[in-house]
Amino acid sequence: QSVLTQPPSVSAAPGQKVTISCSGSSSNIGNYYVSWYQQLPGTAPKLLIYDSNKRPSGIPDRFSGSGSGTSATLGITGLQTGDEADYYCGTWDTTVSAGNWVFGGGTKLTVL
Amino acid sequence: QVQLQQSGPGLVKPSQTLSLTCAISGDSVSSNTASWNWIRQSPSRGLEWLGRTKYRSKWYNDYAVSVKSRIIINADTSKNQFSLQLNSVTPEDTAVYYCARGSSSNWYFFDSWGQGTLVTVSS
Numbered sequence: 001q002s003v004l005t006q007p008p009s010v011s012a013a014p015g016q017k018v019t020i021s022c023s024g025s026s027s028n029i030g031n032y033y034v035s036w037y038q039q040l041p042g043t044a045p046k047l048l049i050y051d052s053n054k055r056p057s058g059i060p061d062r063f064s065g066s067g068s069g070t071s072a073t074l075g076i077t078g079l080q081t082g083d084e085a086d087y088y089c090g091t092w093d094t095t096v097s098a099g100n101w102v103f104g105g106g107t108k109l110t111v112l
Numbered sequence: 113q114v115q116l117q118q119s120g121p122g123l124v125k126p127s128q129t130l131s132l133t134c135a136i137s138g139d140s141v142s143s144n145t146a147s148w149n150w151i152r153q154s155p156s157r158g159l160e161w162l163g164r165t166k167y168r169s170k171w172y173n174d175y176a177v178s179v180k181s182r183i184i185i186n187a188d189t190s191k192n193q194f195s196l197q198l199n200s201v202t203p204e205d206t207a208v209y210y211c212a213r214g215s216s217s218n219w220y221f222f223d224s225w226g227q228g229t230l231v232t233v234s235s
Contacts, residue, residue: 033219044210044228050221088159096177101161
């Protein structure tokens, strides 16, 4: 069971908007910035969002990040079939020892 | 643009040592701002960070508690690469292994990943 909790799946129609939640605690999201990753089938994860709400160059503004307290949210607008992928949140966690990087269990996005 | 190229065997016998290498282009393993990480992914454990090495006037390593007794991550400055050694493997170590660069702004994130190596632990 992952330290960060994500819904296993979300779905929406092309052109619509979807949000993916990532719930944690004061040992992780409550004190550290979150990053989000997109993993297309058969490929390595790709950075989408860092510092909870910043986009690397080349990532379209259809992708956005936000957060409050011990939760973070990834938003995707104008959904495209190419957005079908697994999405993961990640951050540092200090529950055990000096700390550990942790990821959520992942959310599979289906564009209907 | 940073590129990470992984190499190493895809099959390891139980109780033996898993060894992978990640060659870096477009950055330096001795960078004072980056960290060099190993992350694995399996259906049962999801994405799991294993550890990192970084250079800040001297070398520092951090390891995940789950593998701390069995892991070594080393940097090779002459070849601009870093490596993973995981000892005493069991079938539970079967996973796709990724190397990744850690960067930071306000906090850390992984902005470049290797292509992944499927490692199967089996006799």
